Amino acid sequence: MSVLVKKEEIRLLSGNEAIARGAFEAGVKVASAYPGTPSTEILENFVRFDGVYAEWAPNEKVAVEVAIGASMGGVRALATMKHVGVNVAADPIFTASYTGVRGGLVIVTADDPELHSSQNEQDNRHYAVAAKIPMLEPSDSFEAKEFTRLAFDLSEKYDTPVFLRTTTRISHAKGVVRLEEPSGPAFTPGFTPDPSKWVMLPVNAKLRHFVVEERTKALREFAETWDGNRIEWGDRSLGIVTSGVSYQYVKEAFPDASVLKIGLAWPLPERLFREFAAGVSRLVVVEELDPHVETHVKALGIPAQGKELIPIVGELDPRIVRQAITGEADPVRAPEKVPPRPPNLCPGCPHRGLFFALKKLKVTVTGDIGCYTLATLPPLGAMDSCICMGASIGNAHGMEKALGKDGQGKVVAVIGDSTFLHSGVTGLMNIVYNHGTSTVILLDNDITAMTGAQENPATGKTLHGEPTRRVDFTALCRSLGVEHVYTVNPHDMKETEAVLRREVARPEPSVIITKAPCALLPEHRRKKRPVYEVIADLCTGCKACSRLGCPAIEWVPFTPEEAVAAGKKETQKGMARISPLLCDGCNQCPPLCKFQAILEKKA
Amino acid sequence: MSVPKGDVFLAGVGGQGTLLASEILCEAFLLSGFDVKKSEVHGMAQRGGAVTTHLRFGPKVFSPLIEPGKADLLIAFEKIEALRFAHYLRPGGAMVVNAQEIFPPSVATGQERYPEDVAARLRAVTDRLHMVDALAVALSMREVRAVNMVMAGAASHFLPLPESAYEAALKARLPEKLVAVNVQAFRAGRALLQLT
Numbered sequence: 001m002s003v004l005v006k007k008e009e010i011r012l013l014s015g016n017e018a019i020a021r022g023a024f025e026a027g028v029k030v031a032s033a034y035p036g037t038p039s040t041e042i043l044e045n046f047v048r049f050d051g052v053y054a055e056w057a058p059n060e061k062v063a064v065e066v067a068i069g070a071s072m073g074g075v076r077a078l079a080t081m082k083h084v085g086v087n088v089a090a091d092p093i094f095t096a097s098y099t100g101v102r103g104g105l106v107i108v109t110a111d112d113p114e115l116h117s118s119q120n121e122q123d124n125r126h127y128a129v130a131a132k133i134p135m136l137e138p139s140d141s142f143e144a145k146e147f148t149r150l151a152f153d154l155s156e157k158y159d160t161p162v163f164l165r166t167t168t169r170i171s172h173a174k175g176v177v178r179l180e181e182p183s184g185p186a187f188t189p190g191f192t193p194d195p196s197k198w199v200m201l202p203v204n205a206k207l208r209h210f211v212v213e214e215r216t217k218a219l220r221e222f223a224e225t226w227d228g229n230r231i232e233w234g235d236r237s238l239g240i241v242t243s244g245v246s247y248q249y250v251k252e253a254f255p256d257a258s259v260l261k262i263g264l265a266w267p268l269p270e271r272l273f274r275e276f277a278a279g280v281s282r283l284v285v286v287e288e289l290d291p292h293v294e295t296h297v298k299a300l301g302i303p304a305q306g307k308e309l310i311p312i313v314g315e316l317d318p319r320i321v322r323q324a325i326t327g328e329a330d331p332v333r334a335p336e337k338v339p340p341r342p343p344n345l346c347p348g349c350p351h352r353g354l355f356f357a358l359k360k361l362k363v364t365v366t367g368d369i370g371c372y373t374l375a376t377l378p379p380l381g382a383m384d385s386c387i388c389m390g391a392s393i394g395n396a397h398g399m400e401k402a403l404g405k406d407g408q409g410k411v412v413a414v415i416g417d418s419t420f421l422h423s424g425v426t427g428l429m430n431i432v433y434n435h436g437t438s439t440v441i442l443l444d445n446d447i448t449a450m451t452g453a454q455e456n457p458a459t460g461k462t463l464h465g466e467p468t469r470r471v472d473f474t475a476l477c478r479s480l481g482v483e484h485v486y487t488v489n490p491h492d493m494k495e496t497e498a499v500l501r502r503e504v505a506r507p508e509p510s511v512i513i514t515k516a517p518c519a520l521l522p523e524h525r526r527k528k529r530p531v532y533e534v535i536a537d538l539c540t541g542c543k544a545c546s547r548l549g550c551p552a553i554e555w556v557p558f559t560p561e562e563a564v565a566a567g568k569k570e571t572q573k574g575m576a577r578i579s580p581l582l583c584d585g586c587n588q589c590p591p592l593c594k595f596q597a598i599l600e601k602k603a
Numbered sequence: 604m605s606v607p608k609g610d611v612f613l614a615g616v617g618g619q620g621t622l623l624a625s626e627i628l629c630e631a632f633l634l635s636g637f638d639v640k641k642s643e644v645h646g647m648a649q650r651g652g653a654v655t656t657h658l659r660f661g662p663k664v665f666s667p668l669i670e671p672g673k674a675d676l677l678i679a680f681e682k683i684e685a686l687r688f689a690h691y692l693r694p695g696g697a698m699v700v701n702a703q704e705i706f707p708p709s710v711a712t713g714q715e716r717y718p719e720d721v722a723a724r725l726r727a728v729t730d731r732l733h734m735v736d737a738l739a740v741a742l743s744m745r746e747v748r749a750v751n752m753v754m755a756g757a758a759s760h761f762l763p764l765p766e767s768a769y770e771a772a773l774k775a776r777l778p779e780k781l782v783a784v785n786v787q788a789f790r791a792g793r794a795l796l797q798l799t
Contacts, residue, residue, distance in 0.1 A: 012633045038644075116644040140640070140667070173642040173667035174629060245667065252666040319670040332672030333690040336724060338683050339715055341616065341707040343652035379712055546712045551651050554706045555713030574713055581747060 013177045015170040018141040019080075019108060020045035022148025025182045026104070028078050029053060029189075030070035032063040034422065035451040036082030037117035038171035039110035043080055044454075047463050056448075056455055056463045059389070059422040060085035064092045064107060068161075071105040072198060074189040076152050080108040083124045084388065088423070090127070093161065095200055097131045098208040100159035100215075103187055104152030107133075111167045113288045114315040117450075119369065119388060121314070123289035128163050128266035132212050134219050135163035136228070137265040139247040141175035147228070147263065154222075156187075158215050165265060167288065169245045169315065220267045228263025231276055238325070239280025241273070241293055241304070246286045246316055253322035268296045277302045284309065284325055288316050345374050347552040348529075348584025350445055350516035353490040354414075355382040356548055356588070357497040358441075363412050363504060366395035368424070370416035371450045372443055379549045389419050393427030396438040409505050412439045418448035418456040421471060425480070431509050432481035439503050440511045442473060443490075445518040453520060477511045484510035491516055491586050519584050529585035531601045532578050536566070538597035539575040545589045545598065552582035553589060606637065607763045608661025610669040614688045615680030616705050617651045620751030624678075625656040627755060627785075630772035631764050632660040642667035653684055678758045680737070680750065681705050682721040689728045697731040699758040699796075701750065703738045733757070735795045741788065749788035756792025766793065 013021065019042050023031065031054040033043045047054040057063035060081040070077035081089060086109050093107060109127065112118040128135035136151050138144040144166065151162040196204050223229055235256045242250045243262035250259060260276040262268065277283050277297075285294040285306040294306030309324040310316065323330055345352050355375040358365055359382040367373055367383035368391060376383035385395055396413035403410065415424045420442055431438055448454040455461045460470040477485045484506060488496050496514065503510040517524045534545075545553050557574040564570050578589075580601065590598040611628065615621035625641055632639040643656040657669045671690050677698045679685030685700040692698060710717045718724075725732050737753040752773075759769060773785050 010633070012629055012639065168644060169642055169667055172644060173640060175640045175664075175667070176633065176638060248665040248667065315668075317668045317670060318666050333692075333728070335690045336686045338686050338718065339707045339709045341651075341653040341683070341687075343617065344708060346618075346651060378708075543713060549708065549712065551706075551708075551711065554711045557713060557716055 009179055011177050011179060012174050013141050013145070014041065014172055014174045015138065015141050015144040015166050016041035016110075016172070017045045018144035018177050019148045019164065019166070020049075021177065021179065022145040023078050023106070024049040024052065025145070025180055026149045026152040027076055027182055028152070029075035029103075030067065031055070031078040031080070032057045032066035033080040034058070034060045034063055034085060035448055035454040036060075036085050036110070037451055038112060038166070038168045039080045039082045039085070039108060040451045040454065041171075042108060043463065046078070054463050058457055060089040061092060064089040064096070067105055067107070068092060068096050068099075071101045071103045073191050074103050074187040076104040078106050078108070081110070082118065083109055083111040083122055084118065084120065085109075086124055086127055088389070090131075093127070093133070094131045095205075096161045097133050098200060098205055098212055099198055100208075100211070101155050101161060102192070104155035105161045106148065106151045106155060106164055107161055108164045108166065110171050111165060111289075113167050116168050119386065121289060123292065124163075124165060125265050125292040126290070128165075132216055133161050133163050134158070134267065135165050135265040137165045137244045137263060138170055139244055139261070139263075140170065141173065141177050143263070144170060145177050150228075158219055158222075159211075160215055163266075165244070167245055173245075216267055220270070223264050223267050223269040224271050226264060229269050229272055230261055231272070231279075232259045232261065233279070234258045236280050237282060239276055239283050240286050240325075241276065241283065241297060242286040243293060244288065246288055246321070249316050249318045249321045250286050252318035254325070262293060265292065268293065270300055273297050273300055273302060277304070286310055286316070286321055286325075342377055343374055344377070344549065344551055345371060346519050346584070347550055347582045348519035348586040350490045350514065350519070350586070351375060351443055352380070352548055352550060353493050353496055353586075353588045354441065354443065354514050355380045357493060357500055358382045358412070358414075360497065361500060361504060363410055364399065366392045366399065366411065366413045368392040368413075368415040368419050370419055370443070372414060372416060377549075379547050383414065390415070390423030390427055393424050393431065393438070393440055396440070397427070397431045397434070397436045400436060400438050408437060408507060412441055412504060414441045414443065416449070417442065417444040417446070417458050417473070418454075420473075421457050425476070428477065428482065428509075428511070429480050436509055437507050438509060439506070440509070442477075442511055442513045444473060444513050444515045447518045447521055449518045449520065453518065473513055482509050482511050484508060485513065486510070487513040487515050489516055490514040491588055493588055493591050519586070530587075531580050531583045531585055532587075532590060532598050533580070533601040534576045534578055535597045535599055536575060538595050540595055540597075541568070541572045541575050542594070543576070544592045544594065545576050548589055548592065550589065552579045552584065553577075554579055606662035608664075609659070609675045609762070610673055611658040611660075611676045611678065611762070612669055612674040612688060612691045613656040613658065613678045613680075614684040615654055616684065617654050619654075619680045620748060621654055621656055621680055624751040624755045625658050627752070627769065627772045627776060628658060628762070630776050631768040634771055634775065635764055635768050638662060638664045640664045640667045653687060655688060676758065676761045678754055680754055683707065683718065685725055686718075686721055689725060692729060695731070696729055697733070697761045698725060698729055699733045699735065699754065699761070700725060701737040701754055702734050703736075703750070733796055735792070737792065737795075740791050740795065744784070744788060744791070746784055746788070749784060752785045752788035753792035753795070756789035757795045759789075759793055760796050760798050
C-alpha cells in the first residue's frame with residue numbers, strides 16, 4: 001500500500017485523547033476534573049491546547065460545580081471523572097439537570113467494566129435515567145471525538161447538561177481519528193441573572209422540573225431521527241441491538257447480522273426499537289454490565305433476549321458474544337499454569353516501610369483508594385478494608401465506636417495525600433468533633449500517584465504546570481483540632497515504628513504524616529541513589545528481608561547440593577539476592593537483616 | 604491488491620516499556636495506510652504486574668480486543684508472560700520472546716521456583732518460537748530501557764511493513780534526542796533474527 005494519508009489530518013488517538021480533541025474543537029474554555037482511571041488522560045491532553053483553561057479539582061463534586069459555574073458564565077465547560085466519581089458529584093449533577101446550562105456543559109463518565117483499576121463496576125447509564133440527562137455513548141475513538149462535539153451542541157440546543165459515557169476499552173483503546181478545525185462557542189462570556197433558572201428554591205425548582213420533562217420528550221424525538229442511532233440491515237434471521245464498545249464485538253462476531261446501533265444511551269428510541277424488532281426474526285440485546293437497553297426494549301413488550309445469554313459481570317469480547325448467541329462452544333487452548341504476577345508496590349516505594357511496621361503492630365488498618373491499597377496483598381498483608389475515596393477515616397472512627405474500650409489503640413486509618421484532600425478532611429473533622437481517638441496516617445508522597453502522577457493542592461503545582469500555594473497538612477490537621485500531628489520519614493523503619501507505637505496508644509486523635517516522594521517521580525529518579533547488595537557469605541536465608549515484598553529482593557533457592565557448594569549448611573533452603581536493575585536504594589531492607597548482610601554496593 | 608490484516612498480542616511486566624513499543628508499531632501501520640486499533644489498561648494494573656496490549660491492523664478493524672486463539676504474533680518481553688498469554692496465539696502463529704526472567708512475587712519470596720521448562724512449554728504451543736536476549740542487547744548499548752525497541756525490531760520480521768515504516772514512526776512519535784538510540788535499538792533487534 002502506498003502512503004497516501006495526510007499526516008496532519010489523521011491521528012491514532014485513544015478515546016481519552018479524542019475526547020480532549022473534541023472538546024478543543026468544540027471551543028471548550030474551562031475544564032475541571034479529579035484524576036481517575038480510566039478518565040485521567042482527557043484533561044492531561046486537553047490542557048496542552050492553546051487558549052484553554054483546565055484544572056485538577058480536589059474532587060469530582062468540586063469539578064462539576066466549577067464546570068456549572070463556567071457554563072453559567074457563558075462558556076462551554078467540561079468535567080471528567082471515572083464512574084465512581086459521579087457518585088461524589090451526583091449532588092450538583094442532579095440539580096444541574098433542572099437549571100440547564102448557558103454555555104454547553106458536558107460531563108464525562110468513564111466506566112470500568114472488569115474493574116481493571118476500580119473498586120466496583122457500576123453501570124453509570126443508570127445516572128442518565130435517574131438525573132434525566134441525555135447520555136451519548138461512543139463505540140470507538142472516531143466517535144468519541146464526534147460525539148464530544150455533538151454533546152456541546154445538544155447541551156445548548158436542549159438546555160441540559162449532557163453525559164458522555166466511555167468504558168475502559170473506549171478510553172484506553174486507540175483508533176483512527178480525523179482532526180478538524182475548532183469552531184467557536186455560540187455565546188460570548190457573561191452572566192445574565194435569572195433566579196427562576198439558576199436559584200433552585202423549591203418554588204423555582206418545581207417549575208424547572210416541568211421543563212426537564214418536556215426536554216426529555218424533545219430528546220426522545222431526537223433519538224428517533226439522529227443517525228447515531230441507526231439500523232444496519234443485514235441477514236434478518238438475527239437482529240442485535242447494541243451500543244458502545246459492544247458494537248465492535250458484535251460486528252466482529254456477526255459481520256452479516258442486522259444491527260441496531262445505539263449512540264444515545266438515554267433517552268432511548270422507542271419507534272426505532274419497534275421497527276427493528278419487526279424486521280428480524282430473532283432479537284438479542286448485547287451490552288456490557290446491566291440490562292439498560294434490554295429493560296427498555298422489553299418494557300415496550302418486544303420479545304428479546306439479553307442477560308439470559310450475555311454475562312452481566314465483566315467485559316465482553318467477540319468470542320463471548322459469539323458463544324453466547326450461537327450457544328456453541330468454541331474451545332481454545334487452556335491458559336497455562338504459571339506463577340501469578342499481581343501488581344505490586346514499586347521498588348523504593350515509601351509506603352512499603354510504613355505497612356511493614358503496621359503489620360508488626362497487629363492493628364486493624366482501615367484503608368483507602370491509592371497505590372497503597374496494594375499493601376493488602378501478601379507478604380505485607382497490612383490492610384483490612386477499602387471502600388471508597390476517604391472512607392478509611394470514617395471507617396476507623398465507626399469501628400472504634402463499635403468496639404468501645406476494647407477498640408482503643410487497635411484501629412488506624414491509612415489515607416494518601418490526594419485522597420485525604422478529596423474527601424478525608426471531613427472524616428478527620430468528625431473524629432475530633434465526636435471525641436474519637438483514632439490514629440490517622442497520612443501518606444504524603446507529593447503526588448497523586450496511582451493514576452500516573454498528577455498534581456494536587458498539596459504539590460505546589462497546577463495542571464498547567466504553574467507554581468501555586470500548597471496545602472500545609474500539619475497546619476490543616478491542627479486547625480481541625482488535632483493536637484498531635486507528627487511527620488516521619490517512612491524509609492526510616494525504626495523511627496516510623498516508634499512513632500506509630502506511641503500514637504496508636506495515645507487516647508486522643510492523632511495524625512502521622514509519612515513524608516517521602518513517590519519513587520516514580522522524575523525528580524526522584526534523577527537523584528543519585530545507592531544500590532544495595534546481599535553479601536552472599538553472610539546471608540543465612542532467614543527471609544527477614546523477603547517479608548518486605550520488595551520486587552528488587554529475589555530469593556535464590558538451593559538444593560542441599562547447591563547449598564553445600566555455596567559454602568552453606570546443607571539445610572539452608574536458599575539465599576536472598578538484590579537485583580541491581582530494580583533496587584531503588586531506599587534503605588528499608590538493610591536494618592531488617594540481623595546478620596548485616598545487606599550493604600551498599602561499591603561502584 | 605488486498606490489504607493484509609493481523610492481530611499482535613504484546614505481553615510484559617509493568618515498567619518494561621511495552622506501551623511505547625506498541626505505540627510505535629501502531630504508528631508505523633497508521634503511516635502505511637492501515638486501519639489500526641490497540642487496547643491496553645493503565646492505572647493500578649501497571650504497578651509491576653502483568654501488562655498486555657492488543658494490537659490489530661487491517662483494511663477495517665472493529666474490535667479493539669483480540670480473541671483467545673486468534674493472535675498471529677505474540678511478542679513477550681518476559682518468559683513467564685509468554686506462557687501466561689500463549690493461549691491467545693492461533694495455531695501456527697509466531698512467538699518472539701525475550702529470554703529475560705523477572706521474578707513474580709511468589710518466586711521472589713521463595714514460595715515457588717521460577718519454572719525451568721518455559722522454553723519447552725512454549726515450543727509445545729508453536730514451532731515458530733523465537734527466543735531473543737533483548738536485555739543483553741540493551742545492556743550492550745548501555746541503555747536498559749531500550750529492551751522494548753529491541754523486541755519491536757526482532758518482532759518486525761513477522762509484520763508486513765518495510766523497516767523504513769518503523770523508523771518513520773519513531774521519528775514521528777519520539778522527541779528528536781531519543782530517536783537515534785531507539786532506531787539503533789530497533790535495528791539491533793531486527794538483526795537478532797535472520798529469517799529465510
